[in-house]
Amino acid sequence: xxxWAIAVHGGAGxxxxxxxxxxxxxxxxxxxxxxxxxxxxxxxxxxxxxxxLVVRELETDPLFNSGRGSALTENGTVEMEASIMxxxxxxxxxxxxxxxxxxxxxLARLVMDKSPHSYLAFSGAEKFAKQMGVETVENDYxxxxxxxxxxxxxxxxxxxxxxxxxxxxxxxxxxTGVQSPIHMNGLPISIYAPETVGCVVVxxxxxxxAATSTGGLLNKRMGRIGDSPLxxxxxxxxxxxxxxxxxxxxxxxxxxxxxxxxxxxEYKGLGLQDAVDFVIxxxxxxxxxxxxAVSNTxxxxxxxxxxxxxxxxxxxNGFMEVGIWE
Amino acid sequence: xxxxxxxxGGAGDIPADxxxxxxxxxxxxxHRILQIGVSALNxxxxxxxxxxLVVRELENCPHFNxxxGSVLTSNGTVEMEACIMxxxxxxxxxxxxxxxxxxxxxLARQVMEKTPHIYLAFDGxxxxxxxxxxxxxxxxxxxxxxxxxxxxxxxxxxxxxxxYTQPIKPKDEKETPVPDGDSKLGTVGCVAxxxxxxxxAATSTGGLVNKMAGRIGDTPIxxxxxxxxxxxxxxxxxxxxxxxxxxxxxxxxxxxEYKGLGLKEAADYxxxxxxxxxxxxxxxxxxxGEVAMPFNTTGMFRASATEDGFMEIAIWPSxx
Numbered sequence: 002x003x004x005w006a007i008a009v010h011g012g013a014g015x016x017x018x019x020x021x022x023x024x025x026x027x028x029x030x031x032x033x034x035x036x037x038x039x040x041x042x043x044x045x046x047x048x049x050x051x052x053x054l055v056v057r058e059l060e061t062d063p064l065f066n067s068g069r070g071s072a073l074t075e076n077g078t079v080e081m082e083a084s085i086m087x088x089x090x091x092x093x094x095x096x097x098x099x100x101x102x103x104x105x106x107x108l109a110r111l112v113m114d115k116s117p118h119s120y121l122a123f124s125g126a127e128k129f130a131k132q133m134g135v136e137t138v139e140n141d142y143x144x145x146x147x148x149x150x151x152x153x154x155x156x157x158x159x160x161x162x163x164x165x166x167x168x169x170x171x172x173x174x175x176x177t178g179v180q181s182p183i184h185m186n187g188l189p190i191s192i193y194a195p196e197t198v199g200c201v202v203v204x205x206x207x208x209x210x211a212a213t214s215t216g217g218l219l220n221k222r223m224g225r226i227g228d229s230p231l232x233x234x235x236x237x238x239x240x241x242x243x244x245x246x247x248x249x250x251x252x253x254x255x256x257x258x259x260x261x262x263x264x265x266x267e268y269k270g271l272g273l274q275d276a277v278d279f280v281i282x283x284x285x286x287x288x289x290x291x292x293x294a295v296s297n298t299x300x301x302x303x304x305x306x307x308x309x310x311x312x313x314x315x316x317x318n319g320f321m322e323v324g325i326w327e
Numbered sequence: 328x329x330x331x332x333x334x335x336g337g338a339g340d341i342p343a344d345x346x347x348x349x350x351x352x353x354x355x356x357x358h359r360i361l362q363i364g365v366s367a368l369n370x371x372x373x374x375x376x377x378x379x380l381v382v383r384e385l386e387n388c389p390h391f392n393x394x395x396g397s398v399l400t401s402n403g404t405v406e407m408e409a410c411i412m413x414x415x416x417x418x419x420x421x422x423x424x425x426x427x428x429x430x431x432x433x434l435a436r437q438v439m440e441k442t443p444h445i446y447l448a449f450d451g452x453x454x455x456x457x458x459x460x461x462x463x464x465x466x467x468x469x470x471x472x473x474x475x476x477x478x479x480x481x482x483x484x485x486x487x488x489x490x491y492t493q494p495i496k497p498k499d500e501k502e503t504p505v506p507d508g509d510s511k512l513g514t515v516g517c518v519a520x521x522x523x524x525x526x527x528a529a530t531s532t533g534g535l536v537n538k539m540a541g542r543i544g545d546t547p548i549x550x551x552x553x554x555x556x557x558x559x560x561x562x563x564x565x566x567x568x569x570x571x572x573x574x575x576x577x578x579x580x581x582x583x584e585y586k587g588l589g590l591k592e593a594a595d596y597x598x599x600x601x602x603x604x605x606x607x608x609x610x611x612x613x614x615x616g617e618v619a620m621p622f623n624t625t626g627m628f629r630a631s632a633t634e635d636g637f638m639e640i641a642i643w644p645s646x647x
Contacts, residue, residue, distance in 0.1 A: 093572060221444075225444050254446070264581040
């Protein structure tokens with residue numbers, strides 16, 4: 002039997018001008034979370050438990066766009082969503098529209114384990130959270146100053162044509178080869194990068210699991226649901242693999258990206274890396290996204306078609322890598 | 328090749344002794360609504376327009392679990408969801424938690440066409456409906472006495488299942504039989520293809536009887552209850568939790584694309600070999616004008632027609 006493997010991500014689509022300190026902060030968080038997962042795997046904790054505990058850590062840290070530190074809705078509030086899937090048996094749980102639950106991924110897990118359903122949202126989900134006695138806080142717990150600033154910029158960007166922060170000097174002497182500012186989800190990447198978080202794991206029993214969590218799109222309309230809580234789009238785990246996606250939510254949904262990796266392995270017989278490469282290349286059309294994946298034979302892989310993805314991966318035989326760029 | 332259309336009014340444990348007063352209105356509705364779809368296709372309406380039109384009719388009909396006639400949540404309220412997808416562009420729209428919009432499928436279409444998003448839910452979806460000027464109505468409009476009765480029976484029979492401390496394993500999901508055998512009906516849907524091979528799918532539902540408020544099923548989840556690409560269009564019905572897990576709609580298309588199976592083979596494979604028995608039914612059409620309507624439940628209210636004159640309206644498995 003092959004050994005365990007784990008991957009984490011903090012979002013695909015990164016500002017190429019991201020200040021070095023932010024890059025370092027991100028890599029440290031990814032490393033810390035990876036190590037948390039590795040310790041758990043070494044203690045024979047099951048894949049489904051590992052993905053939950055790693056994503057809880059990512060939610061609790063304010064750095065990426067999940068739990069505390071979530072991107073803000075158009076009203077300046079936080080509305081979170083998450084999903085989790087256990088590859089053995091393919092049970093799943095998902096939540097959307099959470100405003101007080103400290104760790105959305107854990108509520109998603111409870112939906113899977115303790116309710117007759119797979120997906121609960123908005124006030125129904127909050128009510129379930131109360132019944133389950135999970136930790137809840139005021140909505141402003143999740144709001145960080147960084148994100149308040151970002152919302153302001155996003156609202157301004159909606160009404161200006163270009164990103165005024167890009168230096169004008171040099172534009173006159175450049176030819177037509179100058180690229181316009183990178184946009185994702187309709188916003189300049191300097192203002193909003195998806196930074197959804199996720200974790201995929203295969204444990205030493207060969208069981209795969211996946212978990213994804215997010216605050217969603219910056220400046221989103223209230224009630225907008227993205228790919229993260231949708232099984233088959235943002236999250237999927239089956240016999241053969243566990244997958245978590247991030248990027249332009251609508252493109253991921255349309256491409257049923259997470260399920261696609263599994264489908265291509267199952268129906269085309271591709272190995273994990275080939276499946277990941279195929280899906281990123283062929284299933285995104287002009288959408289920008291990335292994903293992390295593990296296979297039941299202990300492999301780990303990732304792919305993205307945008308500039309950068311915050312990620313980390315490790316396998317039992319000692320391989321470990323944390324990165325942002327290609 | 329000519330056009331093809333298939334529609335359903337829900338798969339479930341439809342008892343063979345369904346009384347005539349429950350059976351005939353539904354059969355008549357399937358017949359009438361199929362004709363509406365057929366006329367639209369003959370008039371060269373696009374498949375996207377046709378599936379929306381047909382599902383609106385199914386929503387307006389109180390005998391099916393969508394729009395008026397939706398089943399009730401455990402609070403006795405109606406929470407509707409719907410989804411529409413265009414095969415060529417793979418553009419899609421979905422809504423959940425809708426309680427005052429007369430035609431949720433049309434709201435889903437507006438999400439697809441008037442926002443950069445795919446999925447809006449609950450208060451956000453209701454607010455968007457008002458912005459778009461869609462027809463809204465008092466919540467009581469959707470509630471029928473049949474469904475009040477169903478909820479009552481479900482609460483009485485399922486008292487045991489309200490105990491959530493036991494983890495729910497897949498094999499436990501087969502519900503205990505309820506006196507009113509058709510209380511497990513879910514969902515309406517329509518798929519269509521025109522003579523050029525353009526495909527579209529649409530699904531709409533009130534969800535599960537006695538569902539927890541806020542519960543979302545397979546219908547609005549692209550790839551689970553609804554899917555269309557350039558190979559085929561699918562609308563599924565049955566036990567939402569199972570359809571989500573099996574990514575039913577996407578898998579039918581994936582098996583066609585990756586294993587080169589024809590529509591009927593692919594649909595049969597997913598419904599009969601992969602999905603747990605008693606959970607799933609679907610209607611499907613392919614870019615080649617084929618139609619498939621497999622189900623692994625006792626029955627599925629369904630109807631289909633092709634341009635060359637073939638027509639079928641049925642509830643239980645047809646004798647072949």
